[in-house]
Amino acid sequence: MKILVAVKRVPDTTVKLKLKPDGTGVVTDGVNFEVNPFDVIAVEEALRLKEKAGGGEVIVATIGSKDATQQLRHGLAMGADRGILVVNDDDNAIDADVVARTLKAVVAKEQPTLVLVGKQSPDGESNQVPQMLAEHLGWPQATFASKVVVAADKASAEVTREADGGLETLSVRLPAVISADLRLNEPRYASLPGIMKAKAKKIDEFTFESLGVAKAPKVTAVGFFAPPERKAGAVVASVEELVNKLKNEAKVLG
């Protein structure tokens, strides 16, 4: 079973990001980067599906600068077989649609049975790529997966999704796009032998041009600004004063 997993290089989710003074983005100098945690879950699921199937190939792909090779290596150290880097030096110059169309071109090259991705990334939080990719490919999609079971004939998969009121189980024909939610699995650590082997694994590089993808975003970021700081509260002396303030100042009581 051949599985393609798309991974994204994102700022360390535990650090406090700062905006650039001119509002064109966030400051990335001196920030540590990691693999989108949802994508790590997708890699883990792909490895487990491959192990269960008793063979196949797991390919990790990313779109980003040469530095994103580190994030591909992380996937390779976990056990993925090879990597694909589509070189892009300006993250602000592409949108979810460009990413989806680029992944479509990668899928056309690799012909995987399944594409696994994290449901969203903690930087843009847009939650669009898996859905757009499925649409561009004309493939079924199952998003927010908390459980994936591939049928023995590998022609379909049963995907459990966490909905507001309970669980929903979908059956999708393969090939399909599945996006991973938080509780899908607990990813393994990259082991020492895994990290050593990762160094020798192949990473192929492509450009948008070589894949025939037009780098024409439909959405561009106009500006970034921080939410207004919360003002300090006030101490009131009595219930009467509180009610009075709620009525006349905050105007939340009639």
Add this chain to the structure above:
Amino acid sequence: MADVTFGWSEQHLMVRQALRQFMEKELKPIVWDLEDGKVLPYEFARKLANTFGLAELVRGMWARRKEKKAAGDREAAAGEIAAFRDPAMSALLVIEMCRYSPGAALAFGASLGLCGQTILSKGTDDQIERFAIPVLTAEKVGCWGLTEPEAGSDAFSMRTTARLDGDYYILNGSKTLITNAPYADTFVVYARMKSPTPDNAAREAIHAFILERGMPGLSTGQPFKKMGMHASPTGEIFLSDVRVPRANLLGGKEKDPSRDQAVGVLMGERTAMPSMCLGIVERLLDECVRYSKERKQFGRPIAEFQLVQQKIANLFVTREIIEMYVHKMIWMQQNGIKSMKEASAAKLYCGRATVEAGLDAVQVFGGAGYIRDAGVEMMVRDAKLFTIGGGTDEIQIGWIARELLKD
């Protein structure tokens, strides 16, 4: 600001990141249980060895070595052991463990490093297979016994004796302050060889023996209550007419005593200590930066007070110097350079600087730092071992001066 990563390869940084995640998830939550002796560090060591594939690496190395030896290629077989030793990877393991529990790192290091590596270095193939591999995969707990009640800094004045009796050596004496002794399965014990023919000098020499728990006459004491390193059980070994098979003489040759080998272990221990110190100081620095920005007094974060800033800047300088020592020690090990004055200087400086850094960190935290929940006072108590264990500061100074002034 992310730090400048100096001297580590991309692979090392990946290992480090994976280790840090593991320690945060597996070690941090059990720190106080380890401190209180409610859990022992060995289950954690096993988990670490299995999760990171250390056990897999050890078994792979040994299988390849046996294969090459069977094929008659002795050089390639020896190369397998050499390639297995990666001082940078060992350092990273220790650094990341020490961020949360220097005691757990000490117990781990004494078992795999002191005991396992000693047998791997000098043991016969049979000894490596039977004793070193189970310790290096963390299945079994090892300890390394040199110090005695009357032979501390003057270690080679030891009184423990071994006497040949047929196919056995009879060992008598005691060892003390031995890390892991209360729970060890495998013991490397040094003793003075006594023989019926005392004119044979080699037979008066110091030898190492591999002992196993359960041998009649071998017993261990309760863990000591120590100033620090509570996560690492330390105790005594008692030897009363213990009959040790001749096959358990480390290296298997009476003509080849183990005193130099023990000195080599001491040097290795000194070389590893800067890594332990680095883990501690990095954690202290992170904690002080975080706390000083959060804690407000006189209406502003204490990070804005110059006296606090000075301590934090000093912590960083200490971290920088210790990291350079770590890289120098790794470089010496990688290049097979054995020089005691450098190893002693590194240990002397790093141990003292880490105690001082720990006291400064407690001071940054103030009253909160004096309470154990803040996690900084433990680091001071743990770090104090580095000025005593593996040779006191005074012994290190002696080694340095002796090497500088000889001839």
